[in-house]
Amino acid sequence: xxxxxARVRVNVKVNGKAYQREVEPRTLLVQLxxxxxxxxxxxxxxxxxxxxxxxxxxxxxxxxSCTVFAFQADGGEVLTVEGLAKDxxxxxxxxxxxxxxxxxxxxxxxxxxxxxxxxxxxxxxxxESEIRKGIAGNTCRCTxxxxxxxAIEAAAEATTLSAPHRS
Amino acid sequence: MYPRAFxxxxxxxxxxxxxxxxxxxxxAKFLAGGQSLIPLMKLRLSTPAxxxxxxxxxxxxxxxxxxxxRFGAMTRHSEIAACADVERIPILRDCxxxxxxxxxxxxxTIGGSIAEADPTGDWAPVLQATGATVKTxxxxxxxxxxxxxxxxxxxxxxxxxxxxxxxxSIPVPQSRSGGAYIALKRCAPVYASASVAVQLTLNxxxxxxxxxxxxxxxGLTATRITAAEELLRGQAIGDHQMEGVREAVMDVAExxxxxxGSAEYKRHAAGALAKLALDAGLRRARGEHVExxxxxx
Numbered sequence: 001x002x003x004x005x006a007r008v009r010v011n012v013k014v015n016g017k018a019y020q021r022e023v024e025p026r027t028l029l030v031q032l033x034x035x036x037x038x039x040x041x042x043x044x045x046x047x048x049x050x051x052x053x054x055x056x057x058x059x060x061x062x063x064x065s066c067t068v069f070a071f072q073a074d075g076g077e078v079l080t081v082e083g084l085a086k087d088x089x090x091x092x093x094x095x096x097x098x099x100x101x102x103x104x105x106x107x108x109x110x111x112x113x114x115x116x117x118x119x120x121x122x123x124x125x126x127x128e129s130e131i132r133k134g135i136a137g138n139t140c141r142c143t144x145x146x147x148x149x150x151a152i153e154a155a156a157e158a159t160t161l162s163a164p165h166r167s
Numbered sequence: 168m169y170p171r172a173f174x175x176x177x178x179x180x181x182x183x184x185x186x187x188x189x190x191x192x193x194x195a196k197f198l199a200g201g202q203s204l205i206p207l208m209k210l211r212l213s214t215p216a217x218x219x220x221x222x223x224x225x226x227x228x229x230x231x232x233x234x235x236x237r238f239g240a241m242t243r244h245s246e247i248a249a250c251a252d253v254e255r256i257p258i259l260r261d262c263x264x265x266x267x268x269x270x271x272x273x274x275x276t277i278g279g280s281i282a283e284a285d286p287t288g289d290w291a292p293v294l295q296a297t298g299a300t301v302k303t304x305x306x307x308x309x310x311x312x313x314x315x316x317x318x319x320x321x322x323x324x325x326x327x328x329x330x331x332x333x334x335x336s337i338p339v340p341q342s343r344s345g346g347a348y349i350a351l352k353r354c355a356p357v358y359a360s361a362s363v364a365v366q367l368t369l370n371x372x373x374x375x376x377x378x379x380x381x382x383x384x385x386g387l388t389a390t391r392i393t394a395a396e397e398l399l400r401g402q403a404i405g406d407h408q409m410e411g412v413r414e415a416v417m418d419v420a421e422x423x424x425x426x427x428g429s430a431e432y433k434r435h436a437a438g439a440l441a442k443l444a445l446d447a448g449l450r451r452a453r454g455e456h457v458e459x460x461x462x463x464x
């Protein structure tokens with residue numbers, strides 16, 4: 001082992017706000033978000049790259065933040081669940097999950113919301129198969145997914161209706 | 168979970184990365200997308216003292232299309248899946264679009280995947296069926312290796328200690344060619360239970376000129392099904408040949424019983440996957456547009 005391990009400087013924009021932190025190299029992106037930036041909306045579920053509870057968007061692409069080092073986000077932009085609501089108004093995707101009861105205990109929900117953001121960005125009118133593939137990296141142990149499906153379909157409809165103001 | 172503490176080195180170029188790894192020695196590893204290495208480090212199955220980060224090396228992620236499709240080693244699976252040029256070799260899209268889940272595909276790289284040479288990885292059988300070449304770089308210069316000479320054993324490649332992959336190229340097949348890759352997975356984020364890749368070329372009369380078939384997951388490396396290839400050569404492929412291929416795959420497969428299923432279950436699955444992949448590859452060789460998706464059960 002090296003005797004002294006230098007910390008790494010990470011410059012990252014999270015939900016539009018710029019941060020600079022010096023972290024241990026082994027710090028994972030989810031730990032930077034939760035522990036250094038106090039953004040605890042991103043959850044750690046399995047911590048083994050399976051469940052997707054920790055999903056955030058890194059430079060516009062969904063990633064499992066428990067399986068990305070903080071330094072890999074250096075110079076990048078991160079969107080977390082805290083960045084969805086604007087001026088106290090839920091984002092259309094959040095509203096759809098609320099309206100359709102697309103959750104029960106809610107632990108996996110931030111990850112599903114971020115995967116839905118990714119899905120609707122790629123497929124504004126997703127087919128059933130596209131929805132299945134879009135949330136294939138997220139696990140929900142409560143709902144059986146039916147209401148999550150309904151929520152995503154409702155979110156797609158709502159975001160289409162509100163276009164081009166969709167954020 | 169935290170990995171063991173390590174020192175961080177950000178490479179600005181491949182030559183710099185190679186010289187860094189050479190100086191740091193055996194306790195250092197390259198980091199590509201990290202979708203295999205980071206989980207292994209968190210479980211302390213891998214405990215490097217140094218990581219040399221390749222993510223900030225410019226011009227390492229690209230897709231070039233000429234007589235071959237050429238992928239920069241740091242090209243993410245999702246970029247390959249989304250690239251229109253990849254339609255020239257549809258089996259590559261089957262593979263890239265079906266690896267794990269969207270989140271993993273956004274980070275994971277083709278170079279990192281084959282450098283790890285995990286027997287359950289998706290790329291190896293596909294790159295073997297398509298005759299891919301791996302370009303590498305070390306202090307001694309460049310090498311070009313056939314994928315079969317590159318992957319030597321489970322988790323073992325021909326890479327020298329301070330050598331890295333720079334590019335993977337796949338020759339664009341002649342006309343009347345087609346292929347497909349299908350895996351059986353319990354769900355998207357887990358390792359596959361079995362997989363089959365097939366790539367074939369038809370003669371003008373639609374008999375089979377040649378075929379290459381590889382079975383993934385069930386051995387230490389992808390297993391070539393030579394008996395199936397021989398059975399198809401020169402034949403008009405119909406139900407009889409399909410059934411022969413299924414039996415040939417079941418004969419060659421040597422699965423082990425584990426949490427993903429019994430040996431017998433996996434042997435049957437491999438035979439069924441071979442028929443499905445052959446059918447899709449054949450239809451593509453005849454000019455049909457065929458969507459292929461993995462089986463999740």
